[in-house]
Structures are given as structure tokens and as C-alpha cells.
Amino acid sequence: MPVVVANPIARASARGVRALEARGAVDVRWTGEARADALARDALAEGADAVIVVGGDGTIRDVADVLAGTGVPTGIVPAGTANLFARNLDLPLRDLDRAAAIALDAAPLPTDLGRVVLHADGREHAPRVFLVVVGIGHDATAVEAASLARKRRLGWGAYVIAGARRFANPLLDVRARLDDEPAMRTQAWTVLVHNTARITMGLRVVPGTRPDDGLLHLAAVSPRRIAHWGRIAASGMGLARAEGVLSHRTGRRVRLDADRIPVQIDGDAHGRITRLDAWIDPGVLLVRRPGGRR
Numbered sequence: 259m260p261v262v263v264a265n266p267i268a269r270a271s272a273r274g275v276r277a278l279e280a281r282g283a284v285d286v287r288w289t290g291e292a293r294a295d296a297l298a299r300d301a302l303a304e305g306a307d308a309v310i311v312v313g314g315d316g317t318i319r320d321v322a323d324v325l326a327g328t329g330v331p332t333g334i335v336p337a338g339t340a341n342l343f344a345r346n347l348d349l350p351l352r353d354l355d356r357a358a359a360i361a362l363d364a365a366p367l368p369t370d371l372g373r374v375v376l377h378a379d380g381r382e383h384a385p386r387v388f389l390v391v392v393g394i395g396h397d398a399t400a401v402e403a404a405s406l407a408r409k410r411r412l413g414w415g416a417y418v419i420a421g422a423r424r425f426a427n428p429l430l431d432v433r434a435r436l437d438d439e440p441a442m443r444t445q446a447w448t449v450l451v452h453n454t455a456r457i458t459m460g461l462r463v464v465p466g467t468r469p470d471d472g473l474l475h476l477a478a479v480s481p482r483r484i485a486h487w488g489r490i491a492a493s494g495m496g497l498a499r500a501e502g503v504l505s506h507r508t509g510r511r512v513r514l515d516a517d518r519i520p521v522q523i524d525g526d527a528h529g530r531i532t533r534l535d536a537w538i539d540p541g542v543l544l545v546r547r548p549g550g551r552r
Contacts, residue, residue, distance in 0.1 A: 314338015
């Protein structure tokens with residue numbers, strides 16, 4: 259019997275739960291006094307054959323961290339602000355009835371997870387999971403500025419507005435090392451470590467990413483003039499290349515060093531860091547998604 263873990267703060271959670279209940283899901287557990295990861299651990303201990311998440315990227319991430327490597331699949335009914343992971347899995351964002359059907363009935367497919375360790379204030383934090391992206395620099399500052407109230411009111415537009423106000427901010431010094439290659443120094447508006455890279459409106463920050471390619475994708479965004487943002491946007495739509503302002507490399511492990519720089523994980527701000535170490539955990543999560551057939 260599947261267990262449903264739902265976040266009541268998510269924008270469309272009530273509709274998502276109703277869609278699941280209409281298909282026979284009866285064990286619904288809301289976050290609040292208990293976090294999503296605690297509810298997922300309880301579900302595993304009780305022998306649940308799947309955990310269905312109704313919420314946004316943060317709720318999905320908490321459940322994914324628990325289910326990774328267990329062989330117990332998850333389904334996703336996207337109900338959050340950005341729903342970045344759901345976009346990258348080609349899940350329906352507006353048709354929650356169809357999303358519920360996929361979450362309950364599709365065969366699970368192996369899906370990669372990213373993992374990251376943040377270093378700040380002279381100490382190393384515990385490893386965290388990321389679904390889509392870890393970003394440092396002005397991208398993360400924009401995430402900090404997109405308040406919860408604004409996200410509820412404007413949705414994805416809250417991030418866009420916060421980011422647009424910082425387009426002219428100066429580039430930051432970042433040192434990057436990918437796998438066993440020599441370290442490189444770059445100046446960037448933001449550096450992004452992607453598991454998958456599709457964002458809103460079908461844009462892709464870097465090409466060719468898949469949720470099961472077993473790779474991290476490292477993107478340095480380095481516009482030196484406002485006009486360069488047009489080239490970056492065109493590149494995201496597949497209409498042009500952004501050589502010189504957007505660099506892309508792939509690997510399995512990356513280290514980034516900087517001087518107390520803001521960081522965000524899947525659209526959630528996590529303060530300022532001096533270093534991060536990230537790596538890919540291939541196929542460790544089973545997700546019911548389009549393409550999985552029983």
C-alpha cells in the first residue's frame with residue numbers, strides 16, 4: 259500500500275491529494291509537526307510499497323534522501339512553486355489527475371541524485387541531497403531575496419524578479435575542480451552544479467542533461483554586459499550558442515571554492531560558504547515517471 263506525504267504549504271497540495279484519493283490512495287500524511295523525511299522513514303518501517311510526494315522540490319528532496327538506495331519507489335504530484343525536478347522528469351505540472359495516475363501506476367525508473375557537502379565558518383556540514391542544481395553567487399542571492407510570501411503570490415516569477423535586479427552585479431572569483439582535472443579559476447555571475455538542467459518555459463541552462471545520465475554538469479555563467487543575457491537566454495532555448503559567457507563541462511565530482519559566497523540548493527537558500535564538494539549518485543532513486551510501463 260502506498261503512503262502519501264503531502265506538504266500543506268505547497269501551492270496545489272490539496273488538489274494533488276484529492277487527485278490521488280480519487281484513485282484509491284487512502285494513507286495521506288501531512289507535514290507539519292513531522293518533517294517529510296520523518297514521515298518517509300515511518301512509511302518504510304511500516305512496509306509501504308511506495309511513497310508518493312505531493313509538494314515542491316524541497317519536500318521531494320527530503321523524501322528522496324530517505325528512499326535513495328532502498329528499492330522503494332517514489333511518485334511525484336508536483337504542487338510547489340518552481341517544480342524543477344518534475345519538469346526534468348517530464349511530469350505534468352497542471353494536469354494533476356494525470357500526475358496522480360503516473361505516481362500510482364507507472365513503473366519506476368532509476369534516477370540520479372546529486373549530493374553536496376557545504377563548508378562554512380570553519381566546519382563541514384553533513385552531506386545533502388540535491389535533485390536539480392546547486393548554485394553559488396548571484397543566483398543564490400536572488401533565491402535569498404525571493405521571499406516566501408512573494409513565491410506564493412508570483413510563483414516562479416518571484417525568482418525572475420529577484421534575479422533581474424542583480425543582472426548587472428559584478429562577477430565573482432570562483433575556483434573549480436572537476437574530477438581529477440587541474441583546478442581552474444574563473445570569474446562568474448553564478449556557477450551552477452546540475453544533476454538536471456531544465457528550468458521554466460522549457461529552457462535548459464546546459465544542453466544534453468538527463469535524469470539518468472550519471473553525470474554532473476558544471477556551468478559558469480559569466481555575462482560582462484547586460485546584452486550577454488540575451489545570448490544566454492537564446493542558448494537556453496536552443497537557438498544560439500553562448501560561447502564566452504556560458505561554459506559547460508561534465509564529470510562526476512566537483513569542488514568549488516570562493517570567499518563566503520551565497521549558495522542555494524534546488525531553489526532554497528543555505529547561507530554563505532567557502533567551499534562545496536558535490537558528486538553524482540547514479541540511478542539510486544526509483545521514480546515513477548513517463549516512460550515507465552508496467
